[in-house]
Amino acid sequence: xxxxxxxVLVTGIGxxxxxxxxxxxxxxxxxxxxxxxxxxxxFDASGFPVRIGAHAPDVEAAPLAPxxxxxxxxxxxxxxxxxxxxxxxxRVVPGSADTERWGCVVGSGMLGVEFAELAALQRRAAPxxxxxxxxxxxxxxxxxxxxxxxxxxxxxLVQQFGIRGPVSxxxxxxxxxxxxxxxxxxxxxxxxxxxxxxxxxxxxxxxxGLAGFCLLGALSPDNDEPARASRPFDRTRNGFVLGExxxxxxxxxxxxxxxxxxxAYAELAGAGDALSSYRITDPHPDGNGxxxxxxxxxxxxxxxxxxxxxxxxxxxxxxMNDRSEAAAIRAVFGSHCERLLVSSxxxxxxxxxxxxxxxxxxxxxxxxxxxxxxxxxxxxxxDPECDVPLVVGASxxxxxxxxxxxxxxxxxxxxxxxxxxAPDEEPGG
Amino acid sequence: MTARVAIVGSGAxxxxxxxxxxxxxxVRRGESAIARIRQxxxxxxxxxxxxxxxxxxxxxxxxxxxxxxxLRRTHVFGFYAxxxxxxxxxxxxxxxxxxxxxxxxxxxxSGIYVGVSGSAYQDQYExxxxxxxxxxxxxxFGAELARAVSPMWxxxxxxxxxxxxxxxxxxxxxxxxxxxxxxxxxxLAVAEALDALRTGEVDRALAVAxxxxxEPQALQGYATLGLLGRDVVRPFDARGDGCLFGEGAAAxxxxxxxxxxxxxxxSLGEVxxxxxxxxxxxxxxxxxxxxxxARAIELALADARCAPGDVGVIVAHGxxxxTSDRSEAAALQRVFGAAIPPVTAFKWATGHLFPAAALLDVILALAALRTGEVxxxxxxxxxxxxxxxxxxxxxxxRPRGELALVLSRGFAGANAALVVRAAR
Numbered sequence: 056x057x058x059x060x061x062x063v064l065v066t067g068i069g070x071x072x073x074x075x076x077x078x079x080x081x082x083x084x085x086x087x088x089x090x091x092x093x094x095x096x097x098f099d100a101s102g103f104p105v106r107i108g109a110h111a112p113d114v115e116a117a118p119l120a121p122x123x124x125x126x127x128x129x130x131x132x133x134x135x136x137x138x139x140x141x142x143x144x145x146r147v148v149p150g151s152a153d154t155e156r157w158g159c160v161v162g163s164g165m166l167g168v169e170f171a172e173l174a175a176l177q178r179r180a181a182p183x184x185x186x187x188x189x190x191x192x193x194x195x196x197x198x199x200x201x202x203x204x205x206x207x208x209x210x211x212l213v214q215q216f217g218i219r220g221p222v223s224x225x226x227x228x229x230x231x232x233x234x235x236x237x238x239x240x241x242x243x244x245x246x247x248x249x250x251x252x253x254x255x256x257x258x259x260x261x262x263x264g265l266a267g268f269c270l271l272g273a274l275s276p277d278n279d280e281p282a283r284a285s286r287p288f289d290r291t292r293n294g295f296v297l298g299e300x301x302x303x304x305x306x307x308x309x310x311x312x313x314x315x316x317x318x319a320y321a322e323l324a325g326a327g328d329a330l331s332s333y334r335i336t337d338p339h340p341d342g343n344g345x346x347x348x349x350x351x352x353x354x355x356x357x358x359x360x361x362x363x364x365x366x367x368x369x370x371x372x373x374x375m376n377d378r379s380e381a382a383a384i385r386a387v388f389g390s391h392c393e394r395l396l397v398s399s400x401x402x403x404x405x406x407x408x409x410x411x412x413x414x415x416x417x418x419x420x421x422x423x424x425x426x427x428x429x430x431x432x433x434x435x436x437x438d439p440e441c442d443v444p445l446v447v448g449a450s451x452x453x454x455x456x457x458x459x460x461x462x463x464x465x466x467x468x469x470x471x472x473x474x475x476x477a478p479d480e481e482p483g484g
Numbered sequence: 485m486t487a488r489v490a491i492v493g494s495g496a497x498x499x500x501x502x503x504x505x506x507x508x509x510x511v512r513r514g515e516s517a518i519a520r521i522r523q524x525x526x527x528x529x530x531x532x533x534x535x536x537x538x539x540x541x542x543x544x545x546x547x548x549x550x551x552x553x554x555l556r557r558t559h560v561f562g563f564y565a566x567x568x569x570x571x572x573x574x575x576x577x578x579x580x581x582x583x584x585x586x587x588x589x590x591x592x593x594s595g596i597y598v599g600v601s602g603s604a605y606q607d608q609y610e611x612x613x614x615x616x617x618x619x620x621x622x623x624x625f626g627a628e629l630a631r632a633v634s635p636m637w638x639x640x641x642x643x644x645x646x647x648x649x650x651x652x653x654x655x656x657x658x659x660x661x662x663x664x665x666x667x668x669x670x671x672l673a674v675a676e677a678l679d680a681l682r683t684g685e686v687d688r689a690l691a692v693a694x695x696x697x698x699e700p701q702a703l704q705g706y707a708t709l710g711l712l713g714r715d716v717v718r719p720f721d722a723r724g725d726g727c728l729f730g731e732g733a734a735a736x737x738x739x740x741x742x743x744x745x746x747x748x749x750x751s752l753g754e755v756x757x758x759x760x761x762x763x764x765x766x767x768x769x770x771x772x773x774x775x776x777x778a779r780a781i782e783l784a785l786a787d788a789r790c791a792p793g794d795v796g797v798i799v800a801h802g803x804x805x806x807t808s809d810r811s812e813a814a815a816l817q818r819v820f821g822a823a824i825p826p827v828t829a830f831k832w833a834t835g836h837l838f839p840a841a842a843l844l845d846v847i848l849a850l851a852a853l854r855t856g857e858v859x860x861x862x863x864x865x866x867x868x869x870x871x872x873x874x875x876x877x878x879x880x881x882r883p884r885g886e887l888a889l890v891l892s893r894g895f896a897g898a899n900a901a902l903v904v905r906a907a908r
């Protein structure tokens with residue numbers, strides 16, 4: 056079956072992460088093992104139990120037309136910058152002849168209303184803490200209303216880049232970005248598009264976003280040691296660090312890429328999704344869900360587990376996730392585990408939530424292209440119950456042929472994507 | 485050869501009822517659920533009408549009091565409609581006699597595909613009491629957090645909540661998606677399910693879309709954009725003054741035709757094809773020529789391997805706003821020329837159910853094909869001259885053939901279409 060199927064290539068990458076305002080700087084920091092985690096500085100977090108996070112740089116909305124900028128929330132600006140970089144990197148943009156053959160799929164976040172707006176609403180219309188409808192402003196601000204729309208980010212991209220084929224946005228919490236990449240892959244395979252701008256963006260490093268994760272007790276409280284706070288698979292890990300940013304890929308059918316002589320970072324070989332159907336917060340301790348997602352992605356890619364060289368783990372640095380994920384990796388890869396390299400780049404850039412899966416798929420493509428397995432930072436004592444071979448100390452140079460990226464979300468959605476190094480004889484290598 | 489996909493179950497809830505049959509009968513009788521909004525005192529609101537689900541006993545709909553603590557109103561609708569469709573399909577029942585390994589395989593081969601429009605303003609209102617108490621003092625806000633807001637707040641507001649809880653209730657663990665894309669999300673969820681069934685990724689799938697948009701700030705936003713009418717939705721009517729909200733959910737249980745036949749499942753019809761595109765314009769822009777909608781229809785027809793002449797009835801998006809209705813008429817003329825089959829629309833009765841609208845329309849379209857009666861647009865008085873070429877009527881019409889085309893349009897220039905056939 057896979058023999059007849061259209062192959063899909065990654066021909067462009069764009070990133071805005073806590074490690075850099077573009078893909079080269081983010082990748083360089085990953086290779087160097089530099090942390091992007093520090094004190095929260097965009098608002099006064101002094102009263103919160105958690106006061107650290109991974110801010111992305113304050114990038115300019117330059118890729119958006121000036122009249123569109125007022126409609127862009129912070130995460131939309133990240134998206135526009137990363138998407139523009141991916142297109143520039145791929146050296147292709149939707150042109151007048153092929154806009155209908157371009158698609159766009161994004162994994163987008165959940166909160167549209169900014170804290171300041173909520174505070175203004177409270178002062179005006181909820182003085183006692185409960186909305187009094189008759190106190191609302193008589194009319195809404197249409198620009199703010201546009202910014203609040205969950206589909207607002209997708210709309211900005213579609214308009215800016217003139218994409219007129221299939222467009223969609225997905226949300227499965229922390230699996231959103233990975234599932235967007237998978238949905239884009241399927242669009243190309245079924246012939247609905249030749250090229251898809253696919254990625255994720257999010258910014259929950261806001262008072263309400265931080266509050267939500269604090270309430271769940273999901274975040275590391277290591278306020279005094281921000282750079283050490285995210286330590287996936289370490290015995291002393293105690294939660295994740297909230298990050299923000301965006302990652303975009305230009306995905307292209309192999310014939311479309313060949314026709315214009317495009318170079319490829321990697322082939323997006325397969326994707327797999329599975330529901331844990333266990334509990335809303337907790338992963339299954341045996342790794343159920345992640346196991347099926349990885350197996351499905353490998354089968355979809357027609358790649359044997361033994362061919363996998365590197366896994367970019369979901370690796371949030373919570374006790375539950377990392378154990379469940381390690382168990383899942385062991386179940387899927389068995390004795391091949393010893394020859395795998397596993398790391399969680401969340402150790403450096405924190406958790407980008409709806410953007411995480413897309414950013415980490417991009418990092419896998421870069422890892423394959425440059426032959427570097429990123430470090431799993433901050434690992435001093437491995438949790439004996441996380442028995443997987445981690446990239447410890449520093450990023451490792453090693454030729455890599457196949458990489459797999461895991462993304463697991465609250466609500467039990469699990470995703471894995473598999474990438475294969477583009478053969479050197481492919482146009483541009 | 486790709487698998488043909490049967491519709492083996494349906495579920496729906498909206499202002500007109502909580503069963504597909506009851507909703508169909510109400511539409512046939514020309515009943516509308518649109519009335520003055522009762523969720524708050526809306527008497528002073530110019531655009532204060534909507535089609536609310538009344539007497540919604542959430543515990544009864546969900547059948548699990550403990551689960552209710554994790555669900556918001558929209559999730560209750562989605563969970564309920566999804567379970568109803570699964571029950572009608574016999575999906576859960578057919579698993580009972582299986583042995584454990586076969587059950588695990590069954591669950592792995594069962595997919596859930598959800599469409600939602602987006603987050604609600606009310607999702608964040610739980611912070612208002614704390615904000616009032618901390619009086620703009622963000623340090624205090626952070627410090628008092630744990631005492632003031634439910635630890636489950638984030639999980640209650642997850643857009644993928646229905647996917648999660650349907651998964652937990654059914655044990656289904658297969659491929660899935662949660663599309664968050666305003667009004668076309670329901671059709672996009674069906675398209676994902678269709679793809680998974682056709683490629684053999686799953687043996688059965690549930691597509692469900694849900695919405696509870698009736699809240700003051702959302703209403704104000706739409707009103708400010710000039711999209712809302714006063715008290716009646718009049719699709720394609722010269723006096724139409726805008727759309728009104730509805731709430732509820734709709735769900736379709738899907739299975740390859742041969743598999744359904746092999747287990748003797750009764751089929752409501754088939755999903756033959758889907759198409760979806762963007763017009764590539766601004767968030768709220770609509771191409772006056774219906775360019776995107778025409779392309780979506782053509783893609784859906786091509787996917788269904790059929791021609792415009794095969795379409796027996798069109799369930800239009802027909803949201804009652806002039807720009808959308810006129811551009812929809814233009815799109816239909818573009819695709820069907822002078823031979824447009826009977827056109828109807830149901831938002832005059834149900835209000836706009838955003839992502840769930842098109843799935844509810846599919847259920848009603850199947851009933852129309854089955855009974856040979858296309859319900860009229862009961863609020864239609866005088867057809868907008870710009871929509872005159874459409875075969876519209878306030879009275880029932882007869883389908884011209886055995887396929888129905890269902891249209892869906894939303895923000896971000898999104899246009900989508902589904903082609904379905906009713907079981908003979």
